[in-house]
Amino acid sequence: MPTSPLPPGSTLGILGGGQLGRMLSQAASRLGFDVVILDPEAGSPAGRVSARQIVAAYDDPEALSELGRSCDAVTFEFENVPAASVERLAGSGARVAPGPLALSTAQDRVVEKTFLNDAGAPTVAFASVDTVEDLKAAVQTLGLPALLKTRRDGYDGKGQAWIRSPEDVETAFAAIGGRPAILEAAADFVRELSVIAARRADGEIAVYPLGENSHAGGVLRTTIAPATASAGTQARAHEIASAILNGLDYVGVIGVELFELADGTLLVNEIAPRVHNTGHWTQDGCVCDQFEQHVRAVVGWPLGPTAAHARIEMTNLLGDEIEQWPALAAAPDVRLHLYGKAEARAGRKMAHVNRVMGPA
Template identity: 75%
Template sequence: MSLSLKASPLPPGSTLGILGGGQLGRMLSQAASRLGFNVVILDPEENSPAGRVSQGQIVAAYDNPTALTVLGQSCEVVTFEFENVPAGSVERLAEGGAVVAPGPRALAVAQDRVDEKTFLNSVGATTVDFAAVDSLNDLISALDRLGTPALLKTRRDGYDGKGQVWIRSVKMAADAWQAIGQCPAILEARADFVRELSVIAARGRDGRIAVYPLGENIHKGGVLKTTIAPAAVEPKTTKRARAIATAILEGLDYVGVLGVELFDLGNGQLLVNEIAPRVHNTGHWTQDGCVCDQFEQHIRAIAGWPLGPTTAHARVEMTNLLGDEIEQWTTLSARADTRLHLYGKAEARPGRKMGHVNRVKPL
């Protein structure tokens, strides 16, 4: 861990920088404000959701050298809200003397699916079998080794089901390769899993780790629809998930909150699907299910404060509001058991995450 991240905790009144102005940046900024911090956002979109609840926003591309210099000089620590921020931008900030958490390595690993799975297996966080694919011949060879069905994904930039296609026979190889734009890819063997789980965990500047209860996730059309937490899991499943999260956090010398998506094979066996070096959609339940939610936890970690408690005080069903589902806000806001979280986005496009609701029930 760098010497700068071992420094004293940042006092209230310090300024934090966030690369990204979307909903995650917005909720991070709101959490930081509750703790007395000032926040500056860097995002190319004017009047971004996060910018509107922050002290200020720098409107510029993420790789704009001048903007990065200003951000780094204005803030005691800089973080990011999504993993498609250019890794070079984070490296430039660090090289310029800014404190960045999580660091450039975590971002670089998460941005390349082959590098990500290679790293995960190296620290004992097992994944499905996989193969790097750089050509149609590579794809055919990988299908011969891994079998079908198998999932072809772009190595970079895919999210919410984009940039991926299932291959159910070798005859589909050429069409699948065309469908992802003939770009560097990864082929993943199919996982025979019972359900999808996730674990949200944090590591502080002092190396201490805090892990939230697991959530069970339901997807629709490649996009997360619902998370139910705490998930009904056996103690050995919880123990394994904690071990996986700890290995990843320590392997990356990570500071901040991390999301880990898991395939539950049953009987305490878990495979890692992917990681997100940031606060995560499947952790939104913590806003109404825990004393310290994932957003406050991330701010605490990067600011060098003690990590907060992760014990659940309620059972929560988190549901994403996609596209015009946002129009249900009047009905949802009237329910006594429901907390409504809206992101302040102007345009409700199909599939776009406009907000979420947490339905709160006793444990």
């Protein structure tokens, strides 16, 4: 991949028109770039704040060719974009980041966990599952409770089922549609952490402070950052993030979700090859937020500073919680980030708020 920086006035393409694409587009515009969105939904949240949107499926050959021709660099906002589409863009000579390897690795949980362990970023024990018989054998090996997940496509708690007794095996396999899966041993963790990191094509790496996360129903509710953590824990998270970035020859921002065990050990839960919900705190806690950082990495600019100047509590607003916006907009210690979505469905991420808790 080229390492020379693209000048302001260049065009950045983004596969995906949701809230992450919207915030990426806003960051790119602030740096002087034009943005083209490819998304199948006309008038997408990202499309409405960008120079142009191509309305087409992510695997549409003509749309991908048009995107590649009209953009100096291309990135994506979520990991379920077809890896073949990214390969097609890269094969045509487009500057694409992150690359197909990162995307294909993150799209398959078995491949992902195998890569992580090989890279020195340990995970819980796991087993690949294709049939009910595979699942029964895996339960015997890993023990219970254990978490069954589809190998592909699951997010925000979807495509998952807990197995707490042998009688749950067939029900759990049916609950995920009998699809190829992974069984993960339960992690006896004391808290969930995450680290947001970035890498340029020349190998430069920048890592943000740890965030501490709380989930409900498989969906992130809050992140507090910087998390209270020892220097050793911070250093280990930095080491894990760097090993992942270098192992994937990664370019861009990545989110790494971690389990902290009682003895301080960090295990990787999963990676997200993109800007990440747990990094939204950086918008109001850092000089260079994760969205600007991703754009900088993709277009070859120097990476920005990652030190926190404020401690932030980020809270997702789901569904009709968006109706709280008048009160939140009036709060002196809150900054409101709205996603421009028309319909407030139950559980849908509509916005987030960053509450300033004081200096970092």
